[in-house]
Amino acid sequence: MTVHRGRVRWHCRRALLELDLVFTRFLDDHFDQLTEEQLIDLEELLLTEDHDLWAMVNGSKPCTVPRWQELIRLLQIRT
Amino acid sequence: MNVAKRTFDAVIVGAGGAGLRAALQLSEAGLRTAVLTKVFPTRSHTVAAQGGVAASLGNTTEDNWHWHMYDTVKGSDWLGDQDAIEFMCRKANEVVVELEHYGMPFDRTDNGKIYQRPFGGHSMNYGQAPVMRSCAAADRTGHAMLHALYQRNVRANTQFFVEWMAMDLIRNDDGDVLGVTAMEMETGEVSIFHAKATIFATGGAGRIYYSSTNAFINTGDGVGMAARAGIPLEDMEFWQFHPTGVAGAGVLITEGVRGEGGILRNDAGERFMERYAPNLKDLASRDVVSRSMVTEINEGRGCGPDKDHVLLDITHLSPENIMKRLPGIREISIQFAGIDPIKAPIPVVPTCHYQMGGIPTNYRGQVVVPKDGNPNSPVVGFYAAGECACASVHGANRLGTNSLLDLLVFGKSAGETVVDDFKSGNLMLKPLPETAADVSLARIARLESQKNGESVHEVRLAMQRTMQKHAGVFRFDNLLKEGVQRILEVAERAKSTEIKDKSQVWNTARTEALELDNLIEVAKATMISAEARKESRGAHVRDDAPDTAERPNGRDDQNWLKHTLWYTAGNRLEYKPVNLKPMSADVEPIALAKRTY
Numbered sequence: 001m002t003v004h005r006g007r008v009r010w011h012c013r014r015a016l017l018e019l020d021l022v023f024t025r026f027l028d029d030h031f032d033q034l035t036e037e038q039l040i041d042l043e044e045l046l047l048t049e050d051h052d053l054w055a056m057v058n059g060s061k062p063c064t065v066p067r068w069q070e071l072i073r074l075l076q077i078r079t
Numbered sequence: 080m081n082v083a084k085r086t087f088d089a090v091i092v093g094a095g096g097a098g099l100r101a102a103l104q105l106s107e108a109g110l111r112t113a114v115l116t117k118v119f120p121t122r123s124h125t126v127a128a129q130g131g132v133a134a135s136l137g138n139t140t141e142d143n144w145h146w147h148m149y150d151t152v153k154g155s156d157w158l159g160d161q162d163a164i165e166f167m168c169r170k171a172n173e174v175v176v177e178l179e180h181y182g183m184p185f186d187r188t189d190n191g192k193i194y195q196r197p198f199g200g201h202s203m204n205y206g207q208a209p210v211m212r213s214c215a216a217a218d219r220t221g222h223a224m225l226h227a228l229y230q231r232n233v234r235a236n237t238q239f240f241v242e243w244m245a246m247d248l249i250r251n252d253d254g255d256v257l258g259v260t261a262m263e264m265e266t267g268e269v270s271i272f273h274a275k276a277t278i279f280a281t282g283g284a285g286r287i288y289y290s291s292t293n294a295f296i297n298t299g300d301g302v303g304m305a306a307r308a309g310i311p312l313e314d315m316e317f318w319q320f321h322p323t324g325v326a327g328a329g330v331l332i333t334e335g336v337r338g339e340g341g342i343l344r345n346d347a348g349e350r351f352m353e354r355y356a357p358n359l360k361d362l363a364s365r366d367v368v369s370r371s372m373v374t375e376i377n378e379g380r381g382c383g384p385d386k387d388h389v390l391l392d393i394t395h396l397s398p399e400n401i402m403k404r405l406p407g408i409r410e411i412s413i414q415f416a417g418i419d420p421i422k423a424p425i426p427v428v429p430t431c432h433y434q435m436g437g438i439p440t441n442y443r444g445q446v447v448v449p450k451d452g453n454p455n456s457p458v459v460g461f462y463a464a465g466e467c468a469c470a471s472v473h474g475a476n477r478l479g480t481n482s483l484l485d486l487l488v489f490g491k492s493a494g495e496t497v498v499d500d501f502k503s504g505n506l507m508l509k510p511l512p513e514t515a516a517d518v519s520l521a522r523i524a525r526l527e528s529q530k531n532g533e534s535v536h537e538v539r540l541a542m543q544r545t546m547q548k549h550a551g552v553f554r555f556d557n558l559l560k561e562g563v564q565r566i567l568e569v570a571e572r573a574k575s576t577e578i579k580d581k582s583q584v585w586n587t588a589r590t591e592a593l594e595l596d597n598l599i600e601v602a603k604a605t606m607i608s609a610e611a612r613k614e615s616r617g618a619h620v621r622d623d624a625p626d627t628a629e630r631p632n633g634r635d636d637q638n639w640l641k642h643t644l645w646y647t648a649g650n651r652l653e654y655k656p657v658n659l660k661p662m663s664a665d666v667e668p669i670a671l672a673k674r675t676y
Contacts, residue, residue, distance in 0.1 A: 006585025010242065010264065013118060013295055015126035018330055018411065020295045050126055051222060058410035078417065 003039040005031075011046040018054050022075055030074045041067045082260075082516040083270040086508065087113045087238075089497055090258055090274040092245040092301055095123035096221070097465025097486035097493075098280030099228035100174075101444075104494025106235035110501060113272060115243045115261050117296060117590075120229050121222075124282055124294045125486070128221030129333065130198060131213035132178075132483035134171035138192040139211040144168040145666055146203055147212065151481060152669040154200045155474025156617035156634065158314065158642070160658035161668055163442040163470040167481075167488045174487040175214055183227040184216050199334065199364060200478040200676075213480040218407070220483065244590055245300060246519040248277070248308035248461075249511065256446075256461035257509055259304070260519040264590060267583035269519050275506040276460055276497040279305065279438060279446075280490060283466035284601040285318075288431035288551075289543035292324055292331040301467040303597025305438045306604065307518075310458065311448060311644035311653065313469040314436035315601065316609035317618045319477055320552045322368040324430025326388035328415035332408055332427060334479075337361045339404055341393045343372065344424065345380040351389075364676055366476060366618055369429035373552045376428075383426060390424035429552045433477055434601075435618065436608075437469040439644065442662070444468075444493025449644065454655035460506065462497060464489040471642065474657075475617020526592055532577030535592045542569045542595075542602050550609050555622045559610040566606045567650075573599045604645040611652055614639040617674075631673035640671075 009031065012023040034042065045053070045068045055061035056072050063072045089105050091098050094116035105112040116123070135142040147168040152159055179185060179193065186194040195211040203210040216223035232239075242264045249257045249271065258274040284299020285291040306312055322343075323332040337343075343361050345351045355371040356363035363371075372389050381387050393401060398421045401409055405420075412420045440463050441447050441455060450456035465486040472485055500506045549562025573595055578588040615624040615633030624633035641654040659668050 004585050006582075006587055007265070009587050010585060010590070013122075015118075015122045015124050015294055015296070017127070017292060017294045017328075018414070021328055021330070021415065049222070050122065051219060058414055060406060060410055078414065 003036065003043055005039065008039055008043050008046070011043060014053075015050045016054055019050055019057070022057055025077075026075050029077070038071065042071055044068075045071055082520070083268070084511070085113070085270060085272050087111045087272065087274045088501065089113070089276040089278065090115065090272040091278045091280060092259060093123070093280035093282060093465070093467070094120035094239065095125040095280065095282055095465065095486070096224055096228065096483065097490035098278070099225065099232055100487055100490030101278050101280055101464055101494040102232050102237045103228060103235055104491055105497060106232060106237040108498040110498065111238075113238050113240055113274070115240045115245050115259070115272065117242065117244050117300075119241055120239065121225050123225060124297055125221040125225050127294065128483050129218045131196065131215030131220050131480045132175060132224070132487065133198070133201060133212050133478070133480040134175040134214055134484065135168065135212060136172055136175065136193060136195060136214070138188060139195050140203060142203060142210050142212055144171065146205060146210065147171065147201070148666065149205050149669055150201050151472060151478060153206070153672070153674055154476055154478040155472070156476055156674050157636070157640065157671050158317070158471065158474030158616060158657055160471050161660060162658050162662040163472050165661040165663065165666060166442040166492070167470075167472050167484060170488045170492075171484055174484070174491060178224065178227060178487065181227040181231045183223055185214055186216060198479045201480070224483065244593060245304065246522065246593060248304045249515045250308055251509060251512055253459070254309070255459040255509060257511055257515070260516050262519075262523075262593070264585060267586055267589070269516060269523065271511065271515055273508065273511055275501065275508050276462060278444070278493050278497065279463040279467055280465045281467045283434035284598060285431050285434060287542060287546050287598050287602045287605065288318075289547035290324055290329045290428055291431040292321055292329055293431070298594035298598050299434075299467070299601040300594065300597045301463065302437055303600040305446070305463075306600040306647045309646070309648065310438060310446060311646045312436060312601075312604045313439040314471060314475070314608070314643050315604035315645055316612050316643060317435035317475050318431055318605065319365065319433040319435060319618050320369045320429040321432040322365055322372060322429050323391055323427040325411065325415045326383070326426035326428045329430050330411050330415050331430070331432070332391060332411065332425065336391065336393060336405055336408055339393070339400070340396055341391050343368070344390045344392050345375045346382045346386065347380065351375050351380070359676070366620070369552045370620055372429055377553070388426040388428045391427045392424035393420050394422065394424060433482060434466055435469070435473040435475065435477055437467050438463040440464070440468045440470050440489070442470055442489070442492060443496040444489055445496060449653060449655065462493040464493040475619060522593065522596070523589075526576075526578055526589055527581055529575060529577040532575040533572055535576045535578065535588065535595050538569060538572045538576055539595050539598065541572065542566070542599060545569055546602055546605065550606050553620055553622060554609060559606070562606045563610050566602050570599050570603055600647055603647070603650065607650050607652065608643045608645050612639060612643065636671055
C-alpha cells in the first residue's frame with residue numbers, strides 16, 4: 001500500500017475548526033517527519049468521525065487503538 | 080486542449096446538508112445526479128451545527144408557523160422576503176418529520192415525541208414568551224442530520240465525486256447555466272460536468288475574516304464561482320458575529336455558558352453588560368452582546384497586553400458544575416486559550432459565524448437576477464440552497480436553528496423545482512461552448528507559470544485582517560471607505576499568487592490558491608456593499624447611523640429597505656425591493672416595527 005503525503009495532508013482538513021487548528025500545528029511541526037508506517041496509521045485515524053477524533057485529542061475520550069496513540073500524543077502537543 | 084466531459088441530468092456542488100437534501104430529491108425521482116465535494120460528505124461543516132433545527136411542531140409548548148414566521152421576519156430586521164419566510168416556516172414540520180423517518184435520532188419527550196428546546200429569538204404569540212421550537216439530537220444535530228441524509232442518498236444511488244473541487248460555472252451566450260468545470264484533486268485534471276441543471280450548495284465563506292468560527296473548508300466556492308460568472312451577490316454586507324469566539328483562535332464558546340451563569344468582564348473586572356442591557360445582561364441577543372464587547376474594546380477597556388478582547392468568567396461556578404454541564408467548553412479553553420476556566424476567565428472576541436447574503440434565489444431554489452425590468456428573473460438551469468444562497472429568509476440577521484431549517488427546506492425545494500422542470504421538459508442539455516473550460520484551464524496555467532508572486536498564505540492573511548479591521552462587528556464610515564481601497568489592493572495581489580509546488584497529484588497548495596480566488600470575490604462584495612449601505616440594520620451596524628426616534632436602531636426604511644446586489648464587473652451595485660408580501664393569503668404581511676426584545 002502506498003500513501004500519498006498530499007492526500008493525507010488534504011484529509012487533515014476537517015469539519016470542525018477545533019480540529020483544523022490542531023492539524024495546522026501538527027502539519028507544521030510533525031507531519032514531514034512521519035514515517036511511511038505512521039502515515040498509513042494517520043490515514044486510518046483520519047477516517048474517525050470529527051467529534052470522536054476531537055474527543056480523543058482533547059482527552060475526554062481515551063484512544064483505544066494502540067497504533068494511533070503516538071499520533072494522538074503529537075496532536076495534543078501545544079506550542 | 081481536450082478536456083474530459085461527463086454528462087448528467089443534474090450536478091450538485093457541495094455535499095453538506097443542503098446539497099445532500101437536494102440530491103436526495105433528484106435521485107429518488109430517478110434523475111442521474113452527480114454530487115461534487117471537496118471533502119467526504121460527512122466531513123462537511125454542517126457537522127458543527129449543535130443548536131438544532133427549528134420547527135413549530137408544538138410538542139412541548141403550543142406553537143404554529145405564524146409565530147415562527149413573525150419571529151423570523153423580526154429577526155431579519157424586515158430585510159427577509161416574507162414569501163420565502165412563510166414558505167420555510169410552513170414547510171418546517173414536513174422536513175423535520177421526513178428526517179425523523181430517515182432515521183435521524185432526535186431527542187425524545189417522555190411520550191416519544193421529538194423533544195424541543197427553547198432558543199434565542201424564538202417566541203410564542205408574537206414575542207410574548209419563549210417557545211420550545213428547536214429539535215435537536217443532543218449536541219450533534221448537524222452530525223446526525225448529515226449521516227441520515229448521506230445514508231439515504233447511498234440508498235438512492237446518488238453518484239458522489241469525492242475530493243473534486245468545482246472551479247467555474249459554465250454559461251452560454253444566453254446566460255443559461257450548462258454545468259461546471261471541476262478538478263479531480265487526486266490527478267489535478269480538469270473535467271467538464273455537463274448537466275441540464277446545476278445546484279450550488281457550497282456553504283458560506285466565513286474564512287474571509289481573521290476571526291471566524293468556520294472550518295477551513297468554508298471558502299465560499301459557489302459564491303465566488305457565481306460572481307465570476309456574472310451573477311450578482313445579494314446582501315453580502317450582512318454577517319452574523321457570534322459574541323464568544325476564543326480570542327486568537329475563533330473556536331466557538333456556546334451561548335449555553337452564559338446560560339449557566341457565565342459573565343462577561345472588561346479589564347477592570349466590571350460586568351459591563353449591566354450597562355448595555357440592564358434586564359437581560361449577558362443573555363441579551365447576539366448582536367447586542369457583540370456590539371457591547373466591541374465598544375468596551377474600542378474605548379480602551381479591553382483585556383490583555385493589546386487590550387483586544389474581553390473575558391468570559393465562569394470561575395464563580397463550582398468546578399463540579401463546570402465539569403458536568405460545560406465539559407466541552409473547558410476542553411476548548413484549555414486547548415486554544417491555554418486557560419482552565421475553573422481557575423481563570425476565558426479571553427473572547429466577537430467572531431464571524433454566518434453569512435446571511437449569497438447567491439440570490441427565490442423560494443423555489445431558482446437563482447434569480449435582474450433582467451428586462453424583472454428584478455427576479457430565473458437563470459435557466461441554475462439553482463442554489465443553504466448558506467451559499469440568499470432566498471432571502473435571514474435578511475439582516477439569522478435566528479439560531481433557522482440555518483439547519485433553511486438547508487433542509489430549500490435543499491428540498493431546489494430539488495423539487497429541478498424535478499418539476501425536468502418532467503415538464505423545460506430543462507434540456509444545451510450545447511457546450513467551445514470555450515467551456517478555458518477559464519479554468521487558464522487559472523491552472525497561471526498558477527503553473529507564475530513567478531515572483533506572493534504566497535497564498537500571505538495574501539489570504541492580508542484579506543482576513545482587512546475584513547476584520549474594516550468591516551467587523553461595528554462599522555465606521557472612514558474605515559469602510561479605506562477598507563474598499565485596501566480590499567481592492569489585496570484582490571490585485573491575489574491575481575499573482577505563486578505556489579512553489581507545481582505537482583499534479585494531490586497538490587493542496589494549488590487547491591488553496593483556487594479557494595482564495597473565491598474568498599476574494601466574497602470579501603470585495605462584503606466591503607463594497609457594507610460601505611454603500613448608510614443605515615444600521617440587523618448585523619450591519621454603523622457608528623454614524625445610531626438609534627434615534629426617527630430612525631429606530633439606526634434603521635432607515637425610507638431609503639434602505641432594499642436588497643443589495645453586487646456585481647464583480649466594475650464592482651457595480653444595484654438594489655432590488657424586499658418582498659414584504661407573504662406567499663399566500665393565509666397570513667397578513669408582518670408590518671414594519673422597531674426590533675426590540
